[in-house]
Amino acid sequence: MSLRRVLVSGLGCAALALVGAAAAESVQPQKGQSSEQMQKDVGECQASAKQSSGYDPAAAAAEPDEKQAGGRAKGAAKGAVAGAAAAGVRGRQHDAYDDLSDDAKQEYRQENAKDAAAAGAAVGASKQRQDRRSDRRDDKAQAEAASKYQQAYQSCLTGRGYSVTP
Helix, strand or coil: CCHHHHHHHHHHHHHHHHHHHHHHCEEEECCCCCHHHHHHHHHHHHHHHHHHHCCCHHHHHHCCCCCCCCHHHHHHHHHHHHHHHHHHHHHHCCHHHHHCCHHHHHHHHHHHHHHHHHHHHHHHHHHHHHHHHHHHHHHHHHHHHHHHHHHHHHHHHHHCCEEEEC
């Protein structure tokens, strides 16, 4: 596993840790609040933190973590198919193409398919890199939003007279 993949996984884990921290933390009333009042305050502070940070821990936990894989292979396969089809079409545009042997036609299509597969692999790899960069930016933004949510949530509860411990 590459260092980049470990770092990206670390960002995702940090976001999940913050979400998990909200669920695993201890909220203790400091001013004799009843359990009903505490439930009401926790709910209001969660809603307030969600509104101020734009982050919803429940929605973030429900999102699947999709990793892009096989970009080069998919691009090469698409390129090979497109190259073979294009070679057949281009070949039929010339009268001399019909006079060639089947082996020569097959070799022409294979060469064009190889060239297109190489180009497709390059395009697929490039697209995969772009997607990974975008995913890293999204993971970082998600972690920052989760941190803002947690700070707003804890500040709200502290302001209402509760002690919040992880």
